[in-house]
Amino acid sequence: xxVVKKIMTWARIKSPWILHFNTGACNAxxxxxxxxxxxxxxxxxxxxxxxxxxxxxxxxxxxxxVTRQIEDRLIRIYEQxxxxxxxxxxxxxxCSGGVFDGCYNVMGGIKSVIPVSAxxxxxxxxxxxxxxxxxxxxxxxxxxxxxxxxx
Amino acid sequence: xxxxxxxxxxxxxxxxxxxxxxxxxxMDRKIYARLQNRVGPPWFxxxxxxxxxxxxxxxxxxxxNPRMFRIAPLFALTSAxxxxxxxxxWGAQSLFSFNGDIIMVLYLLxxxxxxxxxxxxxxxxxxxxxxxxxxxxxxxxxxxPLFMSILASALLANTWSMKEIASFYTQHxxxxxxxxxxxxVALVSLLGKLEKVPFDIPEAETEIVxxxxxxxxxxxxxxxxLTIDIEMVVGSALLAAVFFPVGMTLAPVIGxxxxxxxxxxxxxxxxxxxxxxxxxxxxxxxxxCWKYMVPMAVCQLLMNLVLKGILFR
Numbered sequence: 001x002x003v004v005k006k007i008m009t010w011a012r013i014k015s016p017w018i019l020h021f022n023t024g025a026c027n028a029x030x031x032x033x034x035x036x037x038x039x040x041x042x043x044x045x046x047x048x049x050x051x052x053x054x055x056x057x058x059x060x061x062x063x064x065x066v067t068r069q070i071e072d073r074l075i076r077i078y079e080q081x082x083x084x085x086x087x088x089x090x091x092x093x094x095c096s097g098g099v100f101d102g103c104y105n106v107m108g109g110i111k112s113v114i115p116v117s118a119x120x121x122x123x124x125x126x127x128x129x130x131x132x133x134x135x136x137x138x139x140x141x142x143x144x145x146x147x148x149x150x151x
Numbered sequence: 152x153x154x155x156x157x158x159x160x161x162x163x164x165x166x167x168x169x170x171x172x173x174x175x176x177x178m179d180r181k182i183y184a185r186l187q188n189r190v191g192p193p194w195f196x197x198x199x200x201x202x203x204x205x206x207x208x209x210x211x212x213x214x215x216n217p218r219m220f221r222i223a224p225l226f227a228l229t230s231a232x233x234x235x236x237x238x239x240x241w242g243a244q245s246l247f248s249f250n251g252d253i254i255m256v257l258y259l260l261x262x263x264x265x266x267x268x269x270x271x272x273x274x275x276x277x278x279x280x281x282x283x284x285x286x287x288x289x290x291x292x293x294x295x296p297l298f299m300s301i302l303a304s305a306l307l308a309n310t311w312s313m314k315e316i317a318s319f320y321t322q323h324x325x326x327x328x329x330x331x332x333x334x335x336v337a338l339v340s341l342l343g344k345l346e347k348v349p350f351d352i353p354e355a356e357t358e359i360v361x362x363x364x365x366x367x368x369x370x371x372x373x374x375x376x377l378t379i380d381i382e383m384v385v386g387s388a389l390l391a392a393v394f395f396p397v398g399m400t401l402a403p404v405i406g407x408x409x410x411x412x413x414x415x416x417x418x419x420x421x422x423x424x425x426x427x428x429x430x431x432x433x434x435x436x437x438x439x440c441w442k443y444m445v446p447m448a449v450c451q452l453l454m455n456l457v458l459k460g461i462l463f464r
Contacts, residue, residue, distance in 0.1 A: 011202035014195070042189035044180070047196055052360040053278075055210060055368040058203070082208035082368040 012058070012084070013138045015047040019057035019081070023074055023110065024100075025064025028124035029091035033061060036127035043131065046138075054080040059134070065093040065100040066107040078114045086117040086137060090130055095119040158236065168235045171411075172380030173197040175418045179383070182422040197380070204373030212366050214275040223270030224367070224374040230262035231381040238388045239313050239396070240410050248314045253305055256313075256389060257298055260344065263378055264290050267353075270375075271363035282362025285433055286346070286353035292440035293343030293350070299448035300333035300340070304393050307455040309463075317396040324397050329458060333451040334394045336444050341386045342421060343436070345379065349428040350436055387417035 022030055037043055037050055051057045054077050066074060078087070089110040092098040097108040110116050117140075120133035158164055176197045184191025211217050237252045237259075264286055271283035305311055307326060308319035320327055343350040354362030364375055391413040431439065 007202060008206045011199045011206065014193075014199035015203045039187045039189040042184070042191075044184060044192050045190050047192060047199060052356045053365050055366055056361060056364075056372060058207075080210075082210050084207070 009142060013141055016059050016086075016134065016138060017049045017051045017057050018059045018061050018134075019051055019054055019077075020061050020063075021074070021077055023062050023064045023070050023094065024067040024106070025091060025093060029063035029094070032124045032127055033063060033090060033130060036130045041127055041131060046135070048134070054078075055082065057081055058085060059137075060085065060087045061090055061130075062087060062094050062110045063090045065097045066110060066113050068105050068107060071107055071113055074110075074113055087114055088118045088120065088134060088137060089116050090120045090122075090125050090133075092121050092123045095121050098123070163235055163240060165232050168232055168381050168384060169377060171414075172377065172384045173201065175384050175387075175415065176380045178415060179418055179422045179425075182419055183426055186423070186426045201373050201377060204376070205370055207369035209369040209371060210366075212274055212276065215366065216273040216275075219269055219273035220366075221371065223266045223273070224371050224378065227263035227266035227270075227378045228374050228381070230259045230266070231378050231385055234259045234385045235381075235388070237313070238385065238392050239317050240407055248312060250310070250312045250315075252312055252314075253301070253316070253393070254311060257301065260382070260386065260389070261290070261294065263382055264344065267363050267375070270367070271365075274366035276366045278360040278365040279363055281359050282353045282355075282365070286363060288433060289343055289346075289350065289352060289436060292437040293340040293444075296336050296440060296444035296448040297340035297344065299445070300330075300336040300451055301389070301393050303333045303448065303451045303455045304330045306452065307459060309459070313392055316393060320396045326462075327395055327397065329455065330394050330451065332447055332454075334390065336448050336451065337390055337394070338417070338420065339424075339444060340440075341390065342424060343440070344386060345383050345421075347421065348425045349431050351430055352433050352436060355430060383418065383421075384414060387414045387421075390417055 020030070020033055035041070037048075054060070058081075060078060060081060062074070078085070087110060089095050093100060094110050097106060097112075100106045101108060107113060118133050118137040120129055122129050125133075160166060174197075177192065177194055180196065181191045211220055234256050236247055237256050239248070268283045268287050271279040271286070305316055307329065308316045310316060310319065342348075346353050354364060359365075364372060367375055388410070391410065395413055
């Protein structure tokens with residue numbers, strides 16, 4: 001069983017499919033995420049593919065502070081993803097709420113609604129930072145060998 | 152009994168055709184990446200994707216019909232793998248060859264599309280249903296030119312079995328060039344059958360999320376992706392066997408390598424077409440098939456009928 005587990009972890013690290021979801025960002029982080037997916041940075045080298053549906057995705061890439069209106073949708077999208085799943089918060093707003101923290105219409109960072117595996121700060125986070133963050137998330141998978149549930 | 156099991160499960164059955172299909176997809180994606188000036192995925196990418204999907208959770212939507220939802224991908228995979236047993240790999244004969252096997256191969260290649268339709272329809276997601284309807288609409292457009300062009304080649308050989316086609320074209324290798332229009336039509340129709348760009352209308356990512364496959368996840372999605380890979384290899388092998396059955400009488404190993412090369416060349420041409428064109432709308436696709444491809448296929452049929460009169464008087 002040890003070998004099967006190792007192969008599984010290897011496959012998970014080599015093929016992260018992502019779903020991009022805007023939870024209330026100003027669009028700057030979204031543009032940087034799209035830039036990271038262009039042929040210039042060529043994320044397919046690491047097996048990353050952008051998917052249209054949460055059913056196919058392994059990593060949910062969120063940008064922006066969570067607004068009250070998007071909260072239910074974010075939880076719903078998260079629950080539609082099959083296990084094991086990970087969440088990456090891109091940008092300062094997604095990490096902590098940023099300048100919108102404490103506003104009447106904002107819940108705060110992504111972690112106030114769903115569990116987050118990796119935080120990538122920056123305003124906006126540059127494509128290189130995003131790639132670095134995702135790579136670090138995958139490295140941590142290898143060490144922990146876990147199923148992706150974060151307590 | 153034991154021998155048949157070996158044929159079905161290992162070579163040239165499930166195991167071999169799966170590995171070949173996954174390898175062909177890597178090649179397809181690598182060529183696509185190189186033509187866009189980027190490095191592209193590593194060689195093990197599709198294997199990693201497949202293993203990862205096997206290890207993921209299977210979600211069946213609450214409104215979906217669980218039995219139909221689960222059985223459709225298996226049905227598609229089975230029929231796609233079965234086709235490969237009837238395609239001659241070398242020595243001018245497939246394992247289970249009989250008169251009329253080309254008709255059965257074409258029929259079995261239609262089954263995956265219908266199974267995708269059933270799977271998409273019973274997942275009851277709106278996107279999946281739109282995708283399913285598009286897949287079947289598309290089926291009526293590309294199926295006719297595909298059948299006509301492949302059967303035109305068989306018509307010239309005056310037989311409906313792949314074995315006879317191979318031996319006929321081995322005797323008269325230059326007759327292959329008469330079928331060049333038919334080959335072009337069949338190649339473009341095959342792109343429609345495989346739901347690849349420019350005919351990826353049923354799973355158009357930018358319009359309807361992932362089309363038929365929207366609600367599929369985990370193991371079932373892995374099976375569906377494997378089915379499409381196998382369909383790609385099998386379709387290319389069919390084209391290679393029908394339009395270029397040269398070198399079939401060579402020694403087993405060389406003949407087999409030649410067969411692999413032929414299949415990979417057809418896959419490479421499809422990757423090239425995928426890079427240089429954009430997606431059509433469903434109405435444009437149907438117009439294109441019925442206005443240009445069908446007349447070309449009819450031309451090929453008439454040409455072969457006339458040629459038959461001239462050559463074999």
